[in-house]
Amino acid sequence: MSRKLFGTDGVRGQANTYPMTAEMALRLGAAAGRFFRRDGSSAHRVVIGKDTRLSGYMIENALTAGLTSTGMNVLLLGPVPTPAVGFLTRSMRADLGVMISASHNPHSDNGIKFFGPDGFKLSDEAEAEIESIVQGDILPAQPQNIGRAKRIDDGRGRYQEFVKTTFPQGLRLDGLKVVIDCANGAAYKAAPEVLWELGAEVIPVGVSPNGTNINDRCGSTHTQTAAEAVVAHGAHVGISLDGDADRVMILDQNGRVADGDQIMALLAARWAEEGRLRGKTLVATVMSNLGLEKFLTGRGLRLERTAVGDRYVVEAMRRGGFNLGGEQSGHIVMTDYATTGDGLVAGLQFLSEMARTERPASELVKSFETVPQLLKNVRYGADKQPLSDVGVQARIAEAEARLKGRGRVLIRKSGTEPLIRVMAECEDEGLLRSEVEAMVAAIEAVV
The missing domain is CATH 3.40.120.10 (Alpha-D-Glucose-1,6-Bisphosphate, subunit A, domain 3)
Structure with missing residues (x-):
């Protein structure tokens, strides 16, 4: 079954533009509700978390309307990390978890990720079925079976207590000065509090979200901010999260980054x-x-x-x-x-x-010596299929032949943005750069 709405990590796009509109969020909520209420019972519940984007309010309300219209009871967590949604979906015995976030993308984007009752992200097959329901007529619940919505005030606290259980008993962080960059995102309260409770001296960065500054010159995709804070404060280590706190970069006391x-x-x-x-x-x-x-x-x-x-x-x-x-x-x-x-x-x-x-x-932070790797992105229009071009395919094949035995080539479409990602690895950095640039030039000539 073809998938047009869902990418590699849920549904994502620019807020207030298809598919990230209030109307589509409502239909997605209703379709997901219908998918999980196929047995007709009324005991179904869904937890919804979000990051700190301004558009999160709009999408949260639209999803809630769609879900309750098909009889799902909605538990609203507010701003929490993506992994908190996976954890609380299981912990609260929910049938579905939803995270509203575009991860490391700028504030103008947003996304919707679905989790099953086991706390894992839905399979491609489940997403495809939900997408097929979106495209058809969605049967609403009878008036007496419309779902309810409720705010859960201690969801973040529950997650924080769980996170602390993953830290070895008997160890503390006393004496460690830690910079934590929360990207003005979902972990802006949870992460500093957990570190402080475990004994660390905490220097918080990116903990003042205003709806539009998520991932803005901070977080795991812009580690310079955390690196500067580590050096300025004489910290022992830095932890840099992304907007929904499901990824991390570590910085040593000199500001050097470990991916x-x-x-x-x-x-x-x-x-x-x-x-x-x-x-x-x-x-x-x-x-x-x-x-x-x-x-x-x-x-x-x-x-x-x-x-x-x-x-x-x-x-x-x-x-x-x-x-x-x-x-x-x-x-x-x-x-x-x-x-x-x-x-x-x-x-x-x-x-x-x-x-x-x-x-x-x-x-x-450095367990091994990296093989030189170069990644470049080429943006393309929706009407273009550059990887289908014969000339592009020939140039990629030529690069693969030249790097064979000394490295590798990886060309792929991004699952979240209209980008072709051109990556290669090789011990010979001159050869690496020339081959990547040649492949990029061939793709740019088409797009």
Whole structure:
């Protein structure tokens, strides 16, 4: 079944523009409600969380109207991280969880992510079925069966208490000065409070959301702000989250950044030593650096690659029974603790290594030497299909031949924006740059 609304991470787009309109949010809510109320019973509930975008109010109200119109009882959490929605969907025995967020995108965008009753994101098949319901006539509930909506005031507190249970008992963060950059997003209260309660001296950054400053020169996609704060305050470490707090970047005391690959390498090695790494396997996407793969192989561990998107990482983890995975972009998935990427939990795992080993962050942020990697994005119009062009295909094939045995090429469409992502890796940086630029030029000539 074809999918036009849903991308790699729910439905996403510019607010007040199709598909992120109030009308579509209402229909999506009604379709999701009808999908989860197929047995006709009245005991169904859904939890809804959101980040701090101005458009969240509009979409939250529209979703609530759609869901209650089909008989779903709605529990409104307010601003909470995406992983909190996955956790509370299970904890509150809900049939559905919804997160309103466009993650690391600017405030002008927004999105809708769905979670099933097990707290995991819905499968492609479930999303396709909801999309088919959206396109048809949606049967409303009888007047006496319309759902109710209720604010849940302690949802964030429940999540914070859970997060603290993932930090090893007996360890504290006393004496550690930690910069936490919350990107003016969903974790602007939860993250600083958790760190303070565990004993850290907290320097908060990006904790004054106003509806339009989410991810604006802060957060995991703009780590310079946190890096400057680390150096200025003489902090031991920095933790930089994105707008919905499901991804993280770590900064050492010098402001040097460790991406998701380095964090996963650290955790995989540690968990393997403790016998905790199931199947001796780490799951990551095709974007993860070759250096990570070499690092794992050298320790008798395996890297299983997936398509880009944390949902595909999670699906592979569940199929194989693995418990650690993630993305270079900072999604770190630890199914021993959470059903989706959780930037705060991943940050606490790094801090626990600092506390346990008494080693500085600079010794922990670089587990392996990265193979030079270059990524460039090419924007294209909706009426264009540049990867179908014969000339583009020939140029990509030529680059693959030239890098064979020394690196790799990865060309893909973004699942959240109209971009072609052109990525390659090679020890020879001159060759790497020339091949990427040639592929980009071929695509730009078409678009």
